[in-house]
Amino acid sequence: MLGVQNISRRTFLKSAGVTGALVLGANVTTGSMIGTARGQSNGSSVKPNLFVEIADDGTVTITCSRSEMGQGVRTGIPMILADEMEADWQRVKIWQAPGDETKYDPAGKDAQNTDGSRSTRHHFDVMRELGAAGRYVLEQAAAKKWGVDASEVYAKDHRLYHTGTGQWFDFGEVVDAAADIAVPTGDAAPRLKDQSQWKYIGRDMPVVDNYDMSTGGATYGADISVPGMKIAVVARPPVYRGKAKSFDATEALKVQGVEQVIEIPALSDAMPAQFRALGGIAVIGTNTWSVMEGRDRLVIEWEDGPNVRHDSGTYNDELMASARAGGLVIRDRGNVDEALGSAAQVMEAEYFVPYFIHTPMEPPVALVDATQMPVKIVSSTQAPNETRQYVAEALGIEKTDVECQVTLLGGGFGRKSKPDFACEAAILSANIGAPVRVQWTREDEIRHGYYHAASAHTLKAGLVEEGNVTAWHHSGAWPSLISLWNPVQRTGHPLEFGLGLIDTPYNQVPNIRIENGETDAMIRVGWYRSVNNIQHAFAMNCFANELAEAAGRHPVEFLLELIGDADVMDLTADGVEGHWNYGDAIEDWPIMPKRLSNVLRVVAEKSGYGKSLPAGHGLGVACHRSFHSYVGCAVHVVVREDGSLHIPQVDMAIDCGRYVNPEGVRKQMEGAAIYGHSVAMHGQITTTQGAVDQSNFHDYTITRMDDAPLDVRVHIVEDYTHLRPCGVGEPGVPPYTPALVNAIYQATGKRIRRLPIGDQLESA
Amino acid sequence: MISMKINGVSRQFHGDPDMPLLWYVRDELGLTGTKFGCGAALCGACTMHVDGEAVRSCVTAVSEADGSEVTTIEGLDAEGNHPVQRAWRAHNVPQCGYCQSGQIMSAAALLNENPDPSDEEIVDGMAGNICRCGTYQRIFAAVRTAAQEV
Ligand code: FES
Numbered sequence: 001m002l003g004v005q006n007i008s009r010r011t012f013l014k015s016a017g018v019t020g021a022l023v024l025g026a027n028v029t030t031g032s033m034i035g036t037a038r039g040q041s042n043g044s045s046v047k048p049n050l051f052v053e054i055a056d057d058g059t060v061t062i063t064c065s066r067s068e069m070g071q072g073v074r075t076g077i078p079m080i081l082a083d084e085m086e087a088d089w090q091r092v093k094i095w096q097a098p099g100d101e102t103k104y105d106p107a108g109k110d111a112q113n114t115d116g117s118r119s120t121r122h123h124f125d126v127m128r129e130l131g132a133a134g135r136y137v138l139e140q141a142a143a144k145k146w147g148v149d150a151s152e153v154y155a156k157d158h159r160l161y162h163t164g165t166g167q168w169f170d171f172g173e174v175v176d177a178a179a180d181i182a183v184p185t186g187d188a189a190p191r192l193k194d195q196s197q198w199k200y201i202g203r204d205m206p207v208v209d210n211y212d213m214s215t216g217g218a219t220y221g222a223d224i225s226v227p228g229m230k231i232a233v234v235a236r237p238p239v240y241r242g243k244a245k246s247f248d249a250t251e252a253l254k255v256q257g258v259e260q261v262i263e264i265p266a267l268s269d270a271m272p273a274q275f276r277a278l279g280g281i282a283v284i285g286t287n288t289w290s291v292m293e294g295r296d297r298l299v300i301e302w303e304d305g306p307n308v309r310h311d312s313g314t315y316n317d318e319l320m321a322s323a324r325a326g327g328l329v330i331r332d333r334g335n336v337d338e339a340l341g342s343a344a345q346v347m348e349a350e351y352f353v354p355y356f357i358h359t360p361m362e363p364p365v366a367l368v369d370a371t372q373m374p375v376k377i378v379s380s381t382q383a384p385n386e387t388r389q390y391v392a393e394a395l396g397i398e399k400t401d402v403e404c405q406v407t408l409l410g411g412g413f414g415r416k417s418k419p420d421f422a423c424e425a426a427i428l429s430a431n432i433g434a435p436v437r438v439q440w441t442r443e444d445e446i447r448h449g450y451y452h453a454a455s456a457h458t459l460k461a462g463l464v465e466e467g468n469v470t471a472w473h474h475s476g477a478w479p480s481l482i483s484l485w486n487p488v489q490r491t492g493h494p495l496e497f498g499l500g501l502i503d504t505p506y507n508q509v510p511n512i513r514i515e516n517g518e519t520d521a522m523i524r525v526g527w528y529r530s531v532n533n534i535q536h537a538f539a540m541n542c543f544a545n546e547l548a549e550a551a552g553r554h555p556v557e558f559l560l561e562l563i564g565d566a567d568v569m570d571l572t573a574d575g576v577e578g579h580w581n582y583g584d585a586i587e588d589w590p591i592m593p594k595r596l597s598n599v600l601r602v603v604a605e606k607s608g609y610g611k612s613l614p615a616g617h618g619l620g621v622a623c624h625r626s627f628h629s630y631v632g633c634a635v636h637v638v639v640r641e642d643g644s645l646h647i648p649q650v651d652m653a654i655d656c657g658r659y660v661n662p663e664g665v666r667k668q669m670e671g672a673a674i675y676g677h678s679v680a681m682h683g684q685i686t687t688t689q690g691a692v693d694q695s696n697f698h699d700y701t702i703t704r705m706d707d708a709p710l711d712v713r714v715h716i717v718e719d720y721t722h723l724r725p726c727g728v729g730e731p732g733v734p735p736y737t738p739a740l741v742n743a744i745y746q747a748t749g750k751r752i753r754r755l756p757i758g759d760q761l762e763s764a
Numbered sequence: 765m766i767s768m769k770i771n772g773v774s775r776q777f778h779g780d781p782d783m784p785l786l787w788y789v790r791d792e793l794g795l796t797g798t799k800f801g802c803g804a805a806l807c808g809a810c811t812m813h814v815d816g817e818a819v820r821s822c823v824t825a826v827s828e829a830d831g832s833e834v835t836t837i838e839g840l841d842a843e844g845n846h847p848v849q850r851a852w853r854a855h856n857v858p859q860c861g862y863c864q865s866g867q868i869m870s871a872a873a874l875l876n877e878n879p880d881p882s883d884e885e886i887v888d889g890m891a892g893n894i895c896r897c898g899t900y901q902r903i904f905a906a907v908r909t910a911a912q913e914v
């Protein structure tokens with residue numbers, strides 16, 4: 001797929017104090033499959049992708065081209081390369097790439113956009129190739145120095161050994177002889193290590209930023225300042241696509257440290273929101289607190305526009321009505337109506353999941369210097385190249401005239417894929433002629449976000465005498481995130497159907513129909529960790545649990561029977577066309593019911609499902625495939641007299657195919673349980689007359705240590721490790737909520753069908 | 765004029781006495797280890813020590829710290845080897861890391877006051893600090909480990 005080029009003569013990655021260095025990059029010849037995928041034009045120029053540098057002191061610097069937001073990517077991806085290269089991890093440094101997909105997207109798949117839990121699966125092979133190339137060049141260089149055949153040389157633990165004599169060189173000692181060695185391609189390409197030789201892949205590794213993160217030395221978006229920089233906060237219209245009619249800045253300008261108040265013009269009605277700045281009144285000054293104080297003193301008259309009718313009280317009912325009505329059939333197997341008609345029992349239930357907002361611990365922040373070319377951005381972004389693109393559009397310049405440096409992200413969860421905040425900083429910087437850092441406050445983040453879609457679900461199933469399910473009907477309605485590009489979008493999009501709905505895994509049910517109802521989007525909708533999988537996993541796992549009870553069956557055995565043990569579930573056999581499989585080929589990452597059943601069996605066993613529990617205790621299970629991974633979850637709950645909960649134990653089993661850093665996988669699962677607990681217990685954004693009601697952590701509650709599960713046991717399922725890597729960051733979240741809700745039912749007999757759980761148990 | 769010692773260094777502040785310590789330290793002194801998460805004493809990301817006590821610096825006016833000894837994460841230990849920091853690394857606690865300065869400062873103050881906390885006391889003592897990545901299980905374990913050392 002790609003060739004690796006020795007580009008030591010170039011000086012992209014000059015290390016201070018190092019006199020010579022070997023640099024390897026991958027060549028992407030424009031016009032190749034990769035170039036085409038990015039829409040690049042013709043020509044035969046060669047673009048180096050720089051991923052590893054070996055200095056003559058032996059220091060190996062590995063490029064991380066993905067954004068670190070807590071998922072451990074700055075550790076996991078470089079581990080692959082270091083392993084393949086036989087580098088010693090203690091002598092590896094990580095260099096964070098800026099946004100430049102022509103250099104730093106070696107797999108040519110996602111333009112450095114760090115989302116969709118795809119970094120490992122899209123980079124595993126290419127990082128191995130780059131590491132093998134590094135090893136090859138070093139082995140050749142050592143052979144040259146000794147004047148022996150390269151077949152007599154092998155690399156191990158940062159050294160090059162000569163088989164005959166046992167002599168060795170340190171990596172750094174052969175750099176001078178390595179510069180001219182070409183890396184062969186095709187059949188002659190450097191061999192990859194055998195899996196049995198892996199020394200890092202599959203082994204626990206602490207994250208590379210541990211020391212900095214424990215000493216305050218880690219650098220996030222707001223931690224970089226440049227000379228002459230101003231700080232700004234923006235007052236934004238409370239209603240989506242509203243505008244400032246007039247404003248009075250007199251009092252704001254009296255605050256010490258406030259220098260200017262200027263308007264960011266409202267985006268024209270004809271322009272879809274996408275990731276653009278929507279407009280507002282910016283207060284600019286020298287200190288973050290001063291400008292926040294100044295903003296409080298602005299007097300602004302807003303014009304709300306049509307979305308003022310967005311009121312959760314009525315909108316949520318409309319969503320449910322839309323789910324009941326259905327309309328767009330997206331999957332149709334057998335004949336659901338006939339099967340329901342002949343069923344001994346028809347069960348129905350409705351589920352509702354509200355809007356959520358991301359609340360990464362670090363609110364959005366971006367620094368832009370638009371006073372010179374190229375324009376420079378510093379941002380904690382998940383998408384540095386989209387940031388460049390939207391900033392270029394906002395300034396009316398070319399993307400190639402914009403640079404973006406990526407800091408660590410204080411959490412992302414999808415919010416920082418959307419660079420509206422960088423656009424604001426760019427517009428302000430160009431306007432005042434100074435670098436500007438736009439700081440979002442928590443209130444801004446909660447009130448002016450891209451919301452996880454609220455959704456309503458109606459489920460219906462037919463049971464026959466023997467307690468088997470013969471028909472499954474699920475209809476869902478939600479405002480589509482595609483409305484960001486197409487404001488009149490009223491149905492969902494294949495990209496949303498693919499998030500655990502169209503691929504409903506109950507493959508043994510002979511009649512399945514899945515529908516989608518229409519609705520308007522009256523707020524910015526955007527992806528959030530796990531996206532629509534959250535509501536889909538919730539509705540179907542809870543409904544399956546209700547069916548098991550109605551059928552008088554053991555919930556785990558019943559669920560296993562619905563899923564079955566087929567190798568592959570083929571949606572095309574149900575007439576589904578254009579199934580969106582997380583952007584990947586279905587042949588490479590198929591839907592595999594047996595893997596889902598397997599993780600369910602593992603958590604049932606590990607949690608001791610079926611053991612007798614004291615009154616007020618419950619154990620619930622759920623399982624879900626998302627981002628190609630399979631996760632089973634068992635939650636043990638204690639519901640106290642007053643309706644409050646305690647979670648003594650959670651078991652999570654994940655089959656994510658090939659994994660790199662098991663410690664990283666465990667941490668993601670532990671975090672997913674807690675993220676899921678916030679979703680289940682607290683998560684809820686509502687609107688009144690178009691404006692978001694919540695504003696900070698007092699009314700948008702996040703799970704704290706005193707309500708968090710503190711004993712999450714992670715079981716990494718290894719039966720299928722011959723398969724490709726799958727996602728880890730997101731797949732843990734969806735099964736948590738239904739497992740908890742099913743546990744609560746066992747403990748109390750109360751069915752939760754509407755999130756959040758909140759105080760619903762207080763009256764139980 | 766307001767004076768205080770920050771990480772052992774004497775500082776004089778001439779600006780608005782109502783300015784929160786967080787923004788004085790971050791924006792005026794350039795010590796960026798202390799983080800902004802909510803601005804309303806709800807998340808703990810901005811936790812510092814004022815005369816040994818954990819405070820939410822986002823709501824603590826500079827004037828309230830007049831004459832005090834202030835310690836930020838940068839000043840907790842010259843080498844970054846406070847027992848709490850070592851325990852944090854031993855348990856591989858951080859995910860995104862953004863909350864961790866505040867978590868560590870809260871934990872250090874907790875153990876300073878109560879070197880042998882019960883499980884409940886750890887949970888109570890740390891419940892004011894939000895970690896959106898969900899590292900509580902490891903924070904809990906790390907505080908226990910650190911408690912054996914202080
Ligand atoms: S920023 Fe001070 S408590 Fe959240």
Ligand code: FES
Nearest residue numbers: 861863895896897
């Ligand atoms: S580690 Fe990310 S918020 Fe705590």
